[in-house]
Amino acid sequence: MKITTWNVNSLGVRLPQVLDWLASTPVDVLCLQELKLTEDKFPLQAMQEAGYPHCAVFGQKTYNGVAILSRHPLDEVQRNIAGFEDEQARVLGVTVHAPGGSLRVVNGYFVNGQEPGSEKFAYKMRWLEGLRLWLSMEIALPRPLVLVGDFNITADDRDTHDPVGLHETIHHTTEERQAFAGLLGLGLIDAFRMFEQPEKSYSWWDYREMAFRRNKGLRIDHILVSEALKDKVSACTIDRQPRKNERPSDHAPVTVELVI
């Protein structure tokens, strides 16, 4: 079973690329972030025709918005973090009922934070603590959990092309990395780091200055799995191919493969 996370930076613009990608990479569950559209504009029919009849959508105009497309039935849809008031559509939790068993999938478009010390950064830290508290309850339930999304955090210096120049800047601060570690502390494991990976593996590259061609990127899109899934993860990979498209998203899709 394959689960993918992909920040598409406007589904309206990226839909043809998403459909192309799914045609060549038929994953079981696709978690999208930054739809930048409302639920009524979500291309439900196109997704159904692509083989994803089960969709949960939490949209928002202009900014944010998340969705989960699935080949398998899903239910228990949670919009945003339980117990955390939020104006912005950033989180979608569902239970996917795959043939090999059911699992909880939480898809998040984490707060960017703009700049350490700013009001947006304070919101990011509050949001992260709200997420940790909610997931501490989710993870206590007797079912496997997968947390995916655009975390907007580098877990450590391996995740950045410039650890010195970007030291303590946004996505690299000690506070953000402690919050990431706090999620691991719940009993979640960074699936990507379970395997030997190429040096300088990133999931996002700035549109400017030919950052992709020069591989000046960050790994900020992550997949964390609960302990029960630890021995069932067979691969976790970043697909750089869609970043080479014309008019690509600035993020690449990240996929985890589970033997269930």
Place this chain on the structure above:
DNA sequence: ATGACGCATCGAATGCGA
């Protein structure tokens, strides 16, 4: 470096992303 690039917005200059 108040930059770059791309997307969105009631119309073009600005907010935001990361």
